[in-house]
Amino acid sequence: MIYDVVIAGAGPAGITLALELSRAGLRIALLESGGEAFDPDTQALYDGEVTGNDAFDLTAIRLRMLGGTTNHWGGHCLPMDEIDFRRRPLNGMSGWPFDRATLLPYYARAHDWLRIGPFDYGRDIGAGLRERDFLLPNEARLETVPLRLARGPLRFGDAYGEALAGASNIDLQLHSNVTGLALDGDDRMAGVEVAGLDGSRRRIEGRAVVLACGAVETARQIMLANAAHGRSFGDAGGLLGGCYMDHPTAGAGFLHLAEPTPVKAYWNFGVESAEGTPLRYLWRLSDAALEAEGLVNAQFFLIPLSDDSAERAREREARRADRALRSIAKWATGRPDRGFQLSQAYCDFITNADSFAAQTWTDTVHGGTRARRLLLKFESEELPEPSNRVTLTDRRDALGLPLPALHWVPGATERDSMIRSATLIGQIAGAAGLGRMELEDYDRPFWGTTTSWHQLGTTRMAANPREGVVDPDCRVHGTRNLYVASGAVMPTNGRANPTLTILALTIRLADHLKAEVPAL
Amino acid sequence: MRLLSRRALLWGTVGTLGAVTALGAGSLVACNRRLAEADPREAAVRLAEALPEVFAPRRLAAHWHEGGQPEALLQALQSRPAMRRALAADCPASRRALVRAEIAADFAAGDICIVDRLVVSRTEALVASLCRRYV
Ligand SMILES: Cc1cc2nc3c(=O)[nH]c(=O)nc-3n(C[C@H](O)[C@H](O)[C@H](O)COP(=O)(O)OP(=O)(O)OC[C@H]3O[C@@H](n4cnc5c(N)ncnc54)[C@H](O)[C@@H]3O)c2cc1C
Numbered sequence: 001m002i003y004d005v006v007i008a009g010a011g012p013a014g015i016t017l018a019l020e021l022s023r024a025g026l027r028i029a030l031l032e033s034g035g036e037a038f039d040p041d042t043q044a045l046y047d048g049e050v051t052g053n054d055a056f057d058l059t060a061i062r063l064r065m066l067g068g069t070t071n072h073w074g075g076h077c078l079p080m081d082e083i084d085f086r087r088r089p090l091n092g093m094s095g096w097p098f099d100r101a102t103l104l105p106y107y108a109r110a111h112d113w114l115r116i117g118p119f120d121y122g123r124d125i126g127a128g129l130r131e132r133d134f135l136l137p138n139e140a141r142l143e144t145v146p147l148r149l150a151r152g153p154l155r156f157g158d159a160y161g162e163a164l165a166g167a168s169n170i171d172l173q174l175h176s177n178v179t180g181l182a183l184d185g186d187d188r189m190a191g192v193e194v195a196g197l198d199g200s201r202r203r204i205e206g207r208a209v210v211l212a213c214g215a216v217e218t219a220r221q222i223m224l225a226n227a228a229h230g231r232s233f234g235d236a237g238g239l240l241g242g243c244y245m246d247h248p249t250a251g252a253g254f255l256h257l258a259e260p261t262p263v264k265a266y267w268n269f270g271v272e273s274a275e276g277t278p279l280r281y282l283w284r285l286s287d288a289a290l291e292a293e294g295l296v297n298a299q300f301f302l303i304p305l306s307d308d309s310a311e312r313a314r315e316r317e318a319r320r321a322d323r324a325l326r327s328i329a330k331w332a333t334g335r336p337d338r339g340f341q342l343s344q345a346y347c348d349f350i351t352n353a354d355s356f357a358a359q360t361w362t363d364t365v366h367g368g369t370r371a372r373r374l375l376l377k378f379e380s381e382e383l384p385e386p387s388n389r390v391t392l393t394d395r396r397d398a399l400g401l402p403l404p405a406l407h408w409v410p411g412a413t414e415r416d417s418m419i420r421s422a423t424l425i426g427q428i429a430g431a432a433g434l435g436r437m438e439l440e441d442y443d444r445p446f447w448g449t450t451t452s453w454h455q456l457g458t459t460r461m462a463a464n465p466r467e468g469v470v471d472p473d474c475r476v477h478g479t480r481n482l483y484v485a486s487g488a489v490m491p492t493n494g495r496a497n498p499t500l501t502i503l504a505l506t507i508r509l510a511d512h513l514k515a516e517v518p519a520l
Numbered sequence: 521m522r523l524l525s526r527r528a529l530l531w532g533t534v535g536t537l538g539a540v541t542a543l544g545a546g547s548l549v550a551c552n553r554r555l556a557e558a559d560p561r562e563a564a565v566r567l568a569e570a571l572p573e574v575f576a577p578r579r580l581a582a583h584w585h586e587g588g589q590p591e592a593l594l595q596a597l598q599s600r601p602a603m604r605r606a607l608a609a610d611c612p613a614s615r616r617a618l619v620r621a622e623i624a625a626d627f628a629a630g631d632i633c634i635v636d637r638l639v640v641s642r643t644e645a646l647v648a649s650l651c652r653r654y655v
Contacts, residue, residue, distance in 0.1 A: 430626075436639060
């Protein structure tokens with residue numbers, strides 16, 4: 001049988017694409033390497049090397065099972081900013097081939113899949129918040145902005161498993177590892193080669209093939225196909241696998257507050273929008289400030305620190321009890337957390353019940369512990385550098401395929417931007433009498449950064465095949481029917497956690513395929 | 521009979537205004553002279569009462585060495601309008617308020633320095649540095 005669309009990978013991108021396409025009546029093969037549950041042997045297929053800032057592991061940063069990496073993501077959702085689309089990256093690489101307005105309708109539809117309410121990111125969406133819940137009024141250079149939390153955090157496998165099973169035109173095939181692309185003529189894919197860890201092998205054919213396996217695996221699959229067929233699909237500019245981006249993260253500095261400060265929206269985890277989506281508030285420099293100062297984009301989380309160690313310990317214990325109580329409540333209502341054990345949760349609650357009670361008293365009677373110091377934690381845009389890249393090694397996985405290596409070094413421009421941004425925030429805080437900023441130590445290796453767990457940019461989008469790997473329709477340059485649905489296509493990554501943008505791009509691709517596939 | 525002619529009223533007003541202006545300007549000059557001649561030690565003692573407005577003054581003083589000698593520090597402080605008034609003010613509370621205002625004005629104008637990773641106003645660095653020499 002020849003499917004209309006063969007999708008490799010059933011993470012949020014693959015699942016959303018399949019369900020969107022199925023509404024248009026197309027026949028879909030959705031091939032997923034893993035099963036419904038975590039399996040160490042399948043996960044081991046995600047092995048690989050990391051060099052440079054090797055603070056993470058390729059088997060921890062992604063999950064190989066139905067629902068993909070959303071099985072342990074944080075659920076933070078927000079769109080990219082206008083400036084991210086408007087300006088070229090500061091290192092002169094190409095930027096987005098379209099503006100933010102092009103993505104807006106898709107962002108709104110992505111909200112539905114993520115179940116995060118209406119597409120509204122005004123500061124005032126927090127129900128019941130008043131001006132005094134913020135540290136500063138919005139001013140020309142510094143803005144308070146919300147992000148929305150996909151409650152749960154939403155696991156796409158659990159959330160959409162039934163919809164996938166119920167769609168008669170979606171053929172979800174679990175334990176099916178895509179191991180190669182089958183070529184039909186010069187520039188056309190006939191389908192994909194599939195292998196199971198049990199030794200089974202087969203070919204799945206389709207009129208269009210979409211790689212939705214995350215940034216490292218997607219680039220690896222195209223590299224493997226190029227090597228197997230002696231082609232250079234998407235690689236005319238030598239950028240296949242290059243321009244890998246994360247959001248380097250670390251402490252930007254400590255804001256020593258002029259006054260002990262009660263709970264504010266930024267660290268009040270109970271704030272929700274009117275329709276009940278949990279919210280988090282953060283700071284960012286405005287587009288105008290970024291432009292005037294020539295800075296990369298970034299977002300700053302404000303984390304209160306108490307200088308009293310006993311107070312800190314009590315808060316920690318109270319949080320532990322609170323978590324235990326919540327997981328017991330979820331179990332009691334038939335939605336147990338993965339790996340939930342009643343005895344463990346009960347024991348955790350009882351052990352920390354005294355701190356829980358004391359903290360609840362402080363919160364209700366005194367409006368919460370007063371913060372004297374805030375840690376500003378940044379998540380920075382990363383410039384697309386060709387040298388940050390995925391390559392293939394001589395080591396092989398259990399299916400006999402070369403394992404990837406990832407080289408990742410956050411750059412000096414981003415570091416200097418974070419120093420300047422934190423200084424500017426210090427200046428604004430000083431002028432407002434809010435307190436004084438103490439910058440973090442930026443002289444540490446890789447300026448103290450680690451991963452935000454976001455893997456992007458290895459098959460970057462550009463209209464010109466020499467500047468990117470896929471075209472503005474997410475089709476791999478040089479092919480007629482090979483597409484990518486992943487953060488891999490992002491030419492720049494702004495500050496925003498990427499999944500909402502990944503889904504917006506995926507839905508845009510779905511609309512393109514609905515129109516295009518009949519002609520392929 | 522008119523007690524006050526229009527001309528007399530006019531000249532009277534001009535005269536009064538002139539006298540007030542001359543008095544004000546004169547006292548300013550006198551004040552400036554007094555401050556210009558002021559002793560850095562005396563200035564430091566006066567400003568010490570406003571040190572609570574300065575963030576981590578010991579740390580600033582220990583790490584900020586760009587201000588030069590005490591005379592230069594004092595001169596730099598005197599070149600700032602609110603600081604000139606602060607140095608002249610007899611009331612400690614107004615002195616503190618003026619130092620606070622100058623610090624906020626520095627931040628607003630971007631006149632800041634980074635001292636041992638602290639983002640502070642230049643006035644803070646100057647005050648901390650001057651006070652450390654004598655207080
Ligand atoms: C700890 C953590 C926290 C995160 N928090 C956030 C957050 O708060 N907000 C946010 O926006 N993002 C967050 N992310 C990132 C987010 O999880 C990803 O952006 C998102 O999952 C990407 O979706 P995807 O479908 O492109 O890839 P994935 O979710 O990685 O899915 C890829 C799928 O492809 C399958 N696959 C791989 N190779 C093959 C193959 N050869 N054949 C068949 N199938 C294959 C995999 O099994 C998997 O199911 C976080 C990530 C981590 C690790």
